[in-house]
Amino acid sequence: MKIAFFDTKSYDRPGFEEFCKQQNVCFKFFETKLNEDTVELARGYDGVCVFVNDTLNAAVIDKLYAYGVRVIALRCAGFNNVDLDAAEGKLAVLRVPAYSPYAVAEHAMAMLLTSVRRIHKAYVRTKGFNFSLNDLTGFDLHGKTVGVIGTGKIGRVFIDICRGFGMHVLAYDKYPAANSGIQYVSLDELFAKSNILSLHCPLTDETYHMINDRSIEQMKKGVVIINTSRGALIDAEALLKGIKTRKVGAACLDVYEEESEFFFEDYSGHIVEDDTLARLITMPNVIVTSHQAFLTEEALQNIAETTVQNIVTFFQTGSCENEVRKQVKV
Ligand code: NAI
Secondary structure, three states: OEEEEOOOOOOOHHHHHHHHHHOOOEEEEOOOOOOOOOHHHHOOOOEEEEOOOOOEOHHHHHHHHHOOOOEEEEOOOOOOOEOHHHHOOOOEEEOOOOOOHHHHHHHHHHHHHHHHOOHHHHHHHHHOOOOOOOOOOOOOOOOOEEEEEOOOHHHHHHHHHHHHOOOEEEEEOOOOOOOOOOOEOOHHHHHHHOOEEEEOOOOOOOOOOOEOHHHHHHOOOOEEEEEOOOHHHEOHHHHHHHHHOOOEEEEEEOOOOOHHHOOOOOOOOOOOOOHHHHHHHHOOOEEEOOOOOOOOHHHHHHHHHHHHHHHHHHHHHOOOOOEOOOOOOO
């Protein structure tokens, strides 16, 4: 099985090289992302292995099919970057539904703590021997209400962590989990009552821009918004407006709607053209990490193992339990 591996980073290779040795899978590692300009590289391969910012629209999928590619192996959980309608009947779409919910939930809490205790500012200050405490006043998480949107694998781990901090947890999920001990409320109530909001639902037509002018209007003044899910859950312009008017107290963003052009690359010597991203980053109360929440040793190992196993199972049996089907909305 020959697989073209797109958007390769140094941290991807060790895990995949280890697991592909144990199986009859041969990876060719390309640093470029997969898109309409690079799809030609996949000619002659049985499958492509892709990540969150590769583009798998109808044009790319049709070309992959014409080149003989039969599998899209996502090395991530989300599949919003794949046109499932276009893939149907042509290419199987496989994913890694869970690799470490702890990695993402712990990152969400790390960002929250950094933000509310001003660690990002203190770190820079003490590096320059500035030991002043001015403007570093934070607030206790204990006793605060956190609203969690999406109570799947990651959302539930995040809820457990929050409970450990003595926070009051409210949640919203389109499909609430029965007998979970989670206090579900409507989205309106969640927005109105939460001091902190954390997004853990997938990006779908329904959840696109769920954080917008209207929902921000409903929120408490000073609300802290955490997004480790998908960028387009938040209308970034509306968030910026909410920050400027002081309605939003802080934002912790591991994802951004237009991240595919920038995230995972070093733009330090460049002029970033995205004014909204640039403006958000200049805000003292906005913390941005570049889709890093998944990045732990444990998660990378699990991603490599499951992705290789998905490919092997699919080519050996013609199906795979981790195949994404069009009607499945997660
Ligand atoms: P999951 O499938 O276990 O849970 C998702 C939950 O969202 C489910 O309980 C589902 O019922 C709920 N949901 C579905 N539609 C909804 C809607 N319209 N409104 C509210 N809730 C809805 O997924 P998991 O593993 O917890 O991952 C959550 C998201 O985290 C993924 O979709 C992915 O976008 C993101 N993610 C981000 C990573 C990162 O590195 N930043 C890494 C891994 C996942």
